[in-house]
Amino acid sequence: MALFVMKFGGSSVGDVERMQRVAKRIVEKKLDGHQCVVVVSAMGDTTDDLIDKAKLLNSSPPAREMDMLLTTGEQISVSLLSMAVHQLGHEAVSYTGWQAGFLTDQTHSKARIVDIDPARVKKSLDNGQIVIVAGFQGASDTGEITTLGRGGSDTTAVALAAAIEADVCEIYTDVDGIYSTDPRIVRCARKLNEISYDEMLELAHLGAAVLHPRAVEYAKHNKVCLVVRSSFNHNEGTTVKEEAVMEQGVVVSGIAYDKNVAKISIMGVPDEPGVLATVFGKLADASIDVDIIVQSGVQDGTADFSFTTALDDRERALQVIESFRQQVPYHHVSSEVGLIKISIVGAGMVSHPGVAAKMFDVISKLGISIKMVSTSEIKVSCVISNHQLTDVVGALHTAYGLDTVEDVFVGGPQDRR
Amino acid sequence: MALFVMKFGGSSVGDVERMQRVAKRIVEKKLDGHQCVVVVSAMGDTTDDLIDKAKLLNSSPPAREMDMLLTTGEQISVSLLSMAVHQLGHEAVSYTGWQAGFLTDQTHSKARIVDIDPARVKKSLDNGQIVIVAGFQGASDTGEITTLGRGGSDTTAVALAAAIEADVCEIYTDVDGIYSTDPRIVRCARKLNEISYDEMLELAHLGAAVLHPRAVEYAKHNKVCLVVRSSFNHNEGTTVKEEAVMEQGVVVSGIAYDKNVAKISIMGVPDEPGVLATVFGKLADASIDVDIIVQSGVQDGTADFSFTTALDDRERALQVIESFRQQVPYHHVSSEVGLIKISIVGAGMVSHPGVAAKMFDVISKLGISIKMVSTSEIKVSCVISNHQLTDVVGALHTAYGLDTVEDVFVGGPQDRR
Numbered sequence: 001m002a003l004f005v006m007k008f009g010g011s012s013v014g015d016v017e018r019m020q021r022v023a024k025r026i027v028e029k030k031l032d033g034h035q036c037v038v039v040v041s042a043m044g045d046t047t048d049d050l051i052d053k054a055k056l057l058n059s060s061p062p063a064r065e066m067d068m069l070l071t072t073g074e075q076i077s078v079s080l081l082s083m084a085v086h087q088l089g090h091e092a093v094s095y096t097g098w099q100a101g102f103l104t105d106q107t108h109s110k111a112r113i114v115d116i117d118p119a120r121v122k123k124s125l126d127n128g129q130i131v132i133v134a135g136f137q138g139a140s141d142t143g144e145i146t147t148l149g150r151g152g153s154d155t156t157a158v159a160l161a162a163a164i165e166a167d168v169c170e171i172y173t174d175v176d177g178i179y180s181t182d183p184r185i186v187r188c189a190r191k192l193n194e195i196s197y198d199e200m201l202e203l204a205h206l207g208a209a210v211l212h213p214r215a216v217e218y219a220k221h222n223k224v225c226l227v228v229r230s231s232f233n234h235n236e237g238t239t240v241k242e243e244a245v246m247e248q249g250v251v252v253s254g255i256a257y258d259k260n261v262a263k264i265s266i267m268g269v270p271d272e273p274g275v276l277a278t279v280f281g282k283l284a285d286a287s288i289d290v291d292i293i294v295q296s297g298v299q300d301g302t303a304d305f306s307f308t309t310a311l312d313d314r315e316r317a318l319q320v321i322e323s324f325r326q327q328v329p330y331h332h333v334s335s336e337v338g339l340i341k342i343s344i345v346g347a348g349m350v351s352h353p354g355v356a357a358k359m360f361d362v363i364s365k366l367g368i369s370i371k372m373v374s375t376s377e378i379k380v381s382c383v384i385s386n387h388q389l390t391d392v393v394g395a396l397h398t399a400y401g402l403d404t405v406e407d408v409f410v411g412g413p414q415d416r417r
Numbered sequence: 418m419a420l421f422v423m424k425f426g427g428s429s430v431g432d433v434e435r436m437q438r439v440a441k442r443i444v445e446k447k448l449d450g451h452q453c454v455v456v457v458s459a460m461g462d463t464t465d466d467l468i469d470k471a472k473l474l475n476s477s478p479p480a481r482e483m484d485m486l487l488t489t490g491e492q493i494s495v496s497l498l499s500m501a502v503h504q505l506g507h508e509a510v511s512y513t514g515w516q517a518g519f520l521t522d523q524t525h526s527k528a529r530i531v532d533i534d535p536a537r538v539k540k541s542l543d544n545g546q547i548v549i550v551a552g553f554q555g556a557s558d559t560g561e562i563t564t565l566g567r568g569g570s571d572t573t574a575v576a577l578a579a580a581i582e583a584d585v586c587e588i589y590t591d592v593d594g595i596y597s598t599d600p601r602i603v604r605c606a607r608k609l610n611e612i613s614y615d616e617m618l619e620l621a622h623l624g625a626a627v628l629h630p631r632a633v634e635y636a637k638h639n640k641v642c643l644v645v646r647s648s649f650n651h652n653e654g655t656t657v658k659e660e661a662v663m664e665q666g667v668v669v670s671g672i673a674y675d676k677n678v679a680k681i682s683i684m685g686v687p688d689e690p691g692v693l694a695t696v697f698g699k700l701a702d703a704s705i706d707v708d709i710i711v712q713s714g715v716q717d718g719t720a721d722f723s724f725t726t727a728l729d730d731r732e733r734a735l736q737v738i739e740s741f742r743q744q745v746p747y748h749h750v751s752s753e754v755g756l757i758k759i760s761i762v763g764a765g766m767v768s769h770p771g772v773a774a775k776m777f778d779v780i781s782k783l784g785i786s787i788k789m790v791s792t793s794e795i796k797v798s799c800v801i802s803n804h805q806l807t808d809v810v811g812a813l814h815t816a817y818g819l820d821t822v823e824d825v826f827v828g829g830p831q832d833r834r
Binding site (some may be wrong): 016019050053054056058062064066069071072076079080083084087093094096099120143145 | 486488501
């Protein structure tokens, strides 16, 4: 007997049939002799519908009231799912976030979990019940209802798994697991059997949307064994854990890309101590996330440097830079779009020299110039023009020995060759 | 400055426009210098829609899970109404039942209020906020979410008014107040300015659907001053309180009728002690509500008696009676439908002899025979054939001096003569 946390997203419980399928899936696990705690998101479009209603009544609704409103979405799905499980002849009990013991801080719409008291969940498990918990929500110590913000239900599942010391936290989704790269652009992408927390974190930050980085961080910190798998089939999925077993000769686990990239360059900035701190301090004050930063050579007492931001932040970043021209003089500023950040990720990289060199070589052989480079212990990212995305990802995938002979594409039959 | 509880039903907040109108109404009260606690039901058809969804997943959903599901309806309306008030530039805060301090027993779907801790509501009032509380719900001491069952939101409003010692508990509805009789059948019905709790209780039990009897009982017990008024206009409404001021010469306040009546007669029952107790004990065991009971003269050691039930219960009552024939032998049983129970209600009745006699006289002058009679200190009910409903109610209304010259009919313009 093992203790499982099973998390299902909104599309997995989007309508009555899907809800029934999820109920069946849970009961199967129970009949296999396991204990089950289930975490569910709001059904399909429920959250968006509620937001639309709110906007009709208030152009900028208070965050506290939005939390009161939106948490009903998950409360509806947990109670309905519990009914569906009962219909199959098994005992189930649904809990809101506060009932399941999720204590958060007071930051409405993006609260952080302060503590979890799993006594009630554990008691229900001891009574042989299937426990169904509303994702994405909790309550503060003053009894205010809060939501956890983006990636909320994944975080609920992982945090609960840590609190009840579950053996496995399964994240059910619409893909089979974590892939070596996006199967929509590289057909011979391979499903990874295992991946380390750090690799998963890099991939999540780099745009692989399957798991929210916050949930992965929580899992890493609490050593929760995560499994990402499909809610539509019984394939094995991908296990995310501390030390993933590497296949022989594979140093790169995955290739990620991010289209949401703008590059901004400031030329002729005085080469003095504190200048960079001032520039990026001002950008941070304006809540502009800066990713890669590259400083080029110093000449005549001035330096040039470039950085990347999200496309949406480009305009605002340029305004901020204009605003401090009196304080930090510079020659001129320019920005560039139509870019892509392509990254290779692998825990084995650190002990294998030449991994980055191979990446540069592959890209240059395609006649593409690299505009920016950034490295970490387990990742190399290059910013390039977005014109040859498919070619570059495909070539890197082959160069690092990731191609599989199987056709693993997970789309419907009409999508297969 | 006075402290008001204002209760709005589901149809008053049925869509965005109505929600905005209610928000405006609340803000008007606040601008008049008063403190406001608002109790709201679920929007329009929300509850029915949720029940439909539940039925698709489970033919007999567990009561606990239904409470989890249905309480989201009020949580949605309180948060949206709070947003609408904020939009008008006033501070509001919404609370679920448990947040507002409603402690109930564990009887899901028809929980009873055990205690109310109004600390949080009071604190918000002290902060100058408008407090908006979800009707119909609470939580047990083990943190289970419960609903109060029928008449729930009225009861929430009255109980909260008692707990915070509100000056007035206003029940907003789609009629102008309590009428001397149903204005749909008697055009010269008059709106009552005041009515006593006991009279209101009788009228509520007798089918005047404006207030739920449970809420009236709660108000009477806690001496909460109730005002029933329209959410569509600013007319004064009807005040329900301990001692209503009677108009000169008016002993009857209102005339009610109930079409949901079946009469069952059991003939030739042994005239022995304990027989009646057995018969009505068996009916009570089968949860059949019995209203009027009449025993006729004893002859040859046997007696005949009749009683009324709801139309829906007639079939089952006959089965129960058949089932105890071995234990309590009787000659034969018969039942009758096509009836109506017509009642006159008035606190002044007890000190004015001849009130009942006048009723019998009016009815007999219309050539109608009275099938059953039942009296209490403030009420006389007669069961008659339903053929001349309008005539009888009209004649009684005139006989007791209740007719008004105004045309007070509250329907739309097309309904007026």
